[in-house]
Amino acid sequence: MKKIYLLGMLAAFMLAGCSSAKTSESTAASETTTVESKVTEETTKAASSDSKTTFTVGFDQDFPPMGFVGYDGEFTGFDLDLAAEVARRLGKEIKYQPIAWDAKDMELSSGTIDCIWNGFSTQNREDKYTWTKPYMKNDQVFVVRSDSDINSFDDLAGKTVEVQIDSSAEAVLKENTKLSDTFGKLQTVADFNTGFMDLEMGGVDALAMNSVVANYQITKRDAEDFKVLDTPLSSEEYAVGFKLGNEALRDEVQKALDEMKDDGTLKTISEKWFGKDVTILE
Template sequence: MKKIYLLGILATIMLAGCSSAKPAESTSASADASAVESKADKTTTAASENKTTFTVGFDQDFPPMGFVGDDGEFTGFDLELAAEAAKRMGKEIKYQPISWDAKDMELTSGNVDCIWNGFSIQGREDKYTWSKPYMKNDQVFVVKSDSSIESIEDLAGKTVEVQTDSSAEAALKENTELANTFDKLQTVADYNTGFMDLEMGGVDAIAMDSVVANYQITKRGGNGFTVLDTPLSSEEYGIGFKLGNETLRNEVQKALEDMKADGTMKAISEKWFGKDVTTLE
């Protein structure tokens, strides 16, 4: 009996020893996994910091800020600024056209480094890491010149169109008192289509950025369309980076300030608008 008892004790001790060894192995494996993950994170961060390209997300149907030119190449005021900034940062510029309502996904996924395309800061202050504002803009209503609409009040009972997820749409969602007077508020993918809808009589007015409205009207001969005197809202344009990406923001900001100081920003503005419309301080 004593022999059996002693064997039982020895077996228990051996089992205890085996079971205690397993957590030690698990702990060691976890530590190794953590080390691998940490190394991977550092590698990813280093790769991000050493990027040789600067990818700008933009709406390719948003002239004169960014669009497809007559030669089939991407062009525009903002895209020229971005190209000059990339040059000064020692990076290769890459233009990435995006669907405007997918801009957050494009930025979060890393498909683009920033949104630079007549991008309004107001109402989005906490969603992105922003550059300093470099241009002022109004949201306005555009109507056909031969229509009976002469003021915002005349939009009552009319059909108004706005680009999806635009600043004008956001402004009208806030100004429900005005929006509720419309017969219909509908969205469109881009303002080129919006102007065609207005021209053909499919809508009575478009709510949009004044800088884009004036360009579109000039492009169409300067006649046939009128911008109502009272703006819907006022705002400022900035460059939007992924929230927390202050390193790239600071690098781009320095390039902009250098462009402002040596007159390059003014020259690009005069090329597109006939005068210096930039407001960077």
């Protein structure tokens, strides 16, 4: 009888021990879950806070004078100066994010950047982005070497024409097949710096690009080596592009730009880069 009693007591102690262990494990698991939850919450808050205090601008770093790498190795340019002043007025930290131009939509949709601000033409893109009001006008033009016999569109027949991939000039030429079909070849290049080198070395006969960048590139090189055809390929306007539907941030930026127009800051920055006020913001 004593044996049975002792065995019963032993079994009871063992069950009590298992129950205690399970309770401890459950408590530990609960505490771990609570800690992980707090960490996740804090991380989320930090990310949210960061997104509210920064203004990340996507741009092509090989697109002077709008956005490029200066002699000191720092990002600079007309559009980047405008963006920095807007960020200051919004109480945000400016972040310059260089991007591959043909990946700009992916960068914008993924949230890597807040906007595209780099000589960004609204032409043929009107319904793809949420835009600010245009702040600058521009033409698409052809640049050739000064010793070239190309003086008009007709002279481009049979010639090799180069254009930056996914640029406004490429879009115009794809649409204007009456002209582009006369070319011997229409090829793309990653950036206009490379395009100018190709033109200098005789690898291509003409470069289709926007006039603002063309004139800047020519003045920074030997101006006598290049000429711009008199007739523009097309005309366009520059604006800041946001993800479609992001009116809230667009409105904040537009308000800052309007203030810069009214107090003369827009004019001052334009004169710094172009020697005159080329802005058209109304």
